[in-house]
Amino acid sequence: MLLFIEQILNGLQLGITLFLMSAGLTLIFGIMRIINLAHGSFYMIGAYVAATVASYSGSFLLGLLAALPAAALTGMLVEMIVFRKLYQRDHLDQVLATFGLILFFNELTRIIWGRQPLFMDVPSWLSGTVELIPGAPYPAYRLAIIVVGIIVALSLYLLFTRTRLGMQIRAGAANREMIAALGVNIKLLNTLVFGLGTLLAGLAGVMAGPILAVEAGMGESILIMTFVVIVIGGIGSIRGAMIAALLVGLVDTLGRFLLPELLRLFLPAATADGAGISLASMSVYILMAAILIWRPRGLFPVQG
Amino acid sequence: MKKKIVSIVSGFLLAVSGTVFAEPLKIGMVTTLSTKAGYLGEDIRDGFKLAIEQGGGKLGGVPVELMVDDDGRKPGKGKQIADRYMKRDKVKIMTGIVFSNVAMAVVPKVVRNDVVYISPNAGPSALAGKGCHENYFNVAWQNDNLSEAAGKHVAEQGFKNVYMLAPNYPAGKDAISGFKRFYKGKIAGEVYTKLGQSDYAAELAALRAAKPDAVLFFLPGGMGINFIKQYAQAGLNKQIPLFGPAFSFDERILKAVGDAAVGVVNGSQWTHDLDNDANKAFVASFKKVYGRTPTLYASQGFDAANLIGSAIEAVNGDLSDIGAFRDAIRKAEFDSVRGAFRFGRNQHPVQDLYVREVIKTADGNTTNKTLKKVSENHVDAYVSQCKM
Numbered sequence: 157m158l159l160f161i162e163q164i165l166n167g168l169q170l171g172i173t174l175f176l177m178s179a180g181l182t183l184i185f186g187i188m189r190i191i192n193l194a195h196g197s198f199y200m201i202g203a204y205v206a207a208t209v210a211s212y213s214g215s216f217l218l219g220l221l222a223a224l225p226a227a228a229l230t231g232m233l234v235e236m237i238v239f240r241k242l243y244q245r246d247h248l249d250q251v252l253a254t255f256g257l258i259l260f261f262n263e264l265t266r267i268i269w270g271r272q273p274l275f276m277d278v279p280s281w282l283s284g285t286v287e288l289i290p291g292a293p294y295p296a297y298r299l300a301i302i303v304v305g306i307i308v309a310l311s312l313y314l315l316f317t318r319t320r321l322g323m324q325i326r327a328g329a330a331n332r333e334m335i336a337a338l339g340v341n342i343k344l345l346n347t348l349v350f351g352l353g354t355l356l357a358g359l360a361g362v363m364a365g366p367i368l369a370v371e372a373g374m375g376e377s378i379l380i381m382t383f384v385v386i387v388i389g390g391i392g393s394i395r396g397a398m399i400a401a402l403l404v405g406l407v408d409t410l411g412r413f414l415l416p417e418l419l420r421l422f423l424p425a426a427t428a429d430g431a432g433i434s435l436a437s438m439s440v441y442i443l444m445a446a447i448l449i450w451r452p453r454g455l456f457p458v459q460g
Numbered sequence: 461m462k463k464k465i466v467s468i469v470s471g472f473l474l475a476v477s478g479t480v481f482a483e484p485l486k487i488g489m490v491t492t493l494s495t496k497a498g499y500l501g502e503d504i505r506d507g508f509k510l511a512i513e514q515g516g517g518k519l520g521g522v523p524v525e526l527m528v529d530d531d532g533r534k535p536g537k538g539k540q541i542a543d544r545y546m547k548r549d550k551v552k553i554m555t556g557i558v559f560s561n562v563a564m565a566v567v568p569k570v571v572r573n574d575v576v577y578i579s580p581n582a583g584p585s586a587l588a589g590k591g592c593h594e595n596y597f598n599v600a601w602q603n604d605n606l607s608e609a610a611g612k613h614v615a616e617q618g619f620k621n622v623y624m625l626a627p628n629y630p631a632g633k634d635a636i637s638g639f640k641r642f643y644k645g646k647i648a649g650e651v652y653t654k655l656g657q658s659d660y661a662a663e664l665a666a667l668r669a670a671k672p673d674a675v676l677f678f679l680p681g682g683m684g685i686n687f688i689k690q691y692a693q694a695g696l697n698k699q700i701p702l703f704g705p706a707f708s709f710d711e712r713i714l715k716a717v718g719d720a721a722v723g724v725v726n727g728s729q730w731t732h733d734l735d736n737d738a739n740k741a742f743v744a745s746f747k748k749v750y751g752r753t754p755t756l757y758a759s760q761g762f763d764a765a766n767l768i769g770s771a772i773e774a775v776n777g778d779l780s781d782i783g784a785f786r787d788a789i790r791k792a793e794f795d796s797v798r799g800a801f802r803f804g805r806n807q808h809p810v811q812d813l814y815v816r817e818v819i820k821t822a823d824g825n826t827t828n829k830t831l832k833k834v835s836e837n838h839v840d841a842y843v844s845q846c847k848m
Contacts, residue, residue: 159666170659170661271499271502272499272712272715273712273713274716275715275717275718285695292665293694295695298661367659367689368682368689369685372496374682436654437654
């Protein structure tokens with residue numbers, strides 16, 4: 157039982173990381189109707205900049221403070237140089253161009269930082285474990301990720317429901333031409349939204365840095381899961397992204413933990429483990445397929 | 461003016477005739493330089509190049525030209541490069557492959573075409589056993605070897621309830637069978653993870669609940685970095701000791717892991733502190749040229765080059781009789797940086813295996829320190845299946 161609760165925490169934490177990534181991606185897709193495969197590259201940029209600054213200054217917070225604008229500014233620059241040319245093209249062109257961006261950014265990090273993975277440590281005030289439930293010590297840093305994710309979710313909620321900018325973004329998602337006709341500078345709005353999206357990806361990268369290997373190509377491993385999340389949640393919906401991210405995080409973690417155990421009840425151990433692990437890696441895709449059959453446009457489809 | 465032209469022309473003629481008479485011997489290297497694992501190929505290449513540089517552009521007294529191309533970790537790409545080396549460049553010696561799946565796609569074909577292939581890394585069991593070939597030599601290890609060293613050490617230390625973890629792909633299963641070949645005690649858990657997995661929180665929670673007294677794991681490259689960091693963050697490194705093959709603890713990974721790996725004991729055939737003259741000279745020279753501590757991959761590249769050099773010298777650079785060249789390689793008359801080295805019947809190394817511990821040095825870096833020899837003249841488990 158203790159183990160089960162701990163695994164639920166693990167699932168939540170994975171879900172939160174996925175939410176940070178998918179919030180940005182779903183925003184960009186929702187507003188600009190553009191498929192951005194290079195979203196993982198901004199995650200990588202966030203992690204690389206944070207790791208570099210943190211190792212020179214010795215401070216995780218300085219790393220965080222440097223990485224967020226770095227990811228956002230790179231994002232806005234890329235939007236102005238590359239994406240503006242892609243809005244009118246079809247999705248295949250966008251996929252090709254943004255796939256090219258992935259290769260470009262991976263090679264660029266290799267040129268700047270070399271092939272060697274970078275070192276990034278948990279800040280000393282977050283190392284160690286917390287006994288949230290007696291008997292199950294949980295890494296403090298993972299709890300911090302959950303807290304950061306909740307703060308981001310709340311801020312996004314306030315931004316979208318309580319501010320003028322949020323209203324314009326929602327209107328842009330619903331009807332692009334109409335809000336342009338009403339005199340909102342849609343170009344600027346696009347750049348801002350793109351910057352916000354990449355900032356969130358950068359934040360996810362910084363938070364992942366101390367847990368994962370900071371290396372070229374690290375963005376691709378999380379990108380696929382991120383796409384699963386936004387498809388399940390309904391493309392363009394932040395609320396959908398939040399729910400779907402938690403769902404995917406829980407299903408993936410609990411699947412890895414429970415499926416082999418479950419199969420062991422009626423299969424020999426070796427076969428059960430093999431089948432269990434294969435099933436577990438499929439579980440989120442099975443979930444996606446099931447939800448798409450039930451609700452073809454995702455859990456919270458955006459009207460438009 | 462006239463004199464100048466004459467000297468230019470004669471210089472040109474000299475240059476031309478020079479290349480005709482001293483056409484360098486071509487060596488084809490297929491290796492992995494891109495992708496996350498690119499640093500493995502980079503180290504193999506740099507180790508190999510160092511040996512050529514030390515010979516002044518020659519191996520075994522014969523000028524050589526090393527051609528290097530990146531397989532991108534893809535078997536198909538590796539095949540293409542090997543084909544090009546054979547058809548266009550008429551290469552007779554090949555080396556370099558990092559990954560076993562690439563090796564399985566490339567090696568059987570090139571050795572059938574009378575090319576001698578010297579593996580500086582990948583040692584899949586199929587090529588050590590039933591698929592062994594007279595033109596195939598492995599100068600590094602058979603894949604299971606370093607896991608066997610770790611497993612043997614764990615058994616000797618008296619651990620009784622061991623948890624095992626590896627990715628769900630052929631090399632992961634080889635590693636677990638390597639552990640089990642020497643560790644015969646109780647198994648607290650045997651877990652296969654998704655290849656390329658980055659978050660191990662679920663596995664770590666289950667591991668803690670299983671209460672093992674030691675953990676044996678094989679997670680190469682970035683997966684290992686993730687796992688070791690998360691293991692330490694969960695506070696497990698202070699409770700349950702961690703063991704594994706050297707692939708998760710090379711000098712470049714340690715830089716990315718930092719203190720989290722301190723105290724971990726891992727199995728290897730070579731470490732930069734091994735006490736022999738060839739090794740001391742190699743480590744000093746590698747550090748001077750490249751400004752970093754060599755990894756085991758670099759030592760394997762260096763050994764591969766010197767092995768080839770010893771055979772080239774024995775046949776005076778004449779590769780027309782491939783049989784004579786092969787015999788010269790089989791003798792392995794070179795100073796391996798790991799000390800004693802010879803080939804077994806299946807042309808895989810018979811060598812000593814060590815365990816080493818990750819320590820923190822006075823200047824705050826983490827590095828490996830050899831603890832002890834666990835196996836003397838270790839022979840791989842597949843030699844009996846080789847009909848040669």
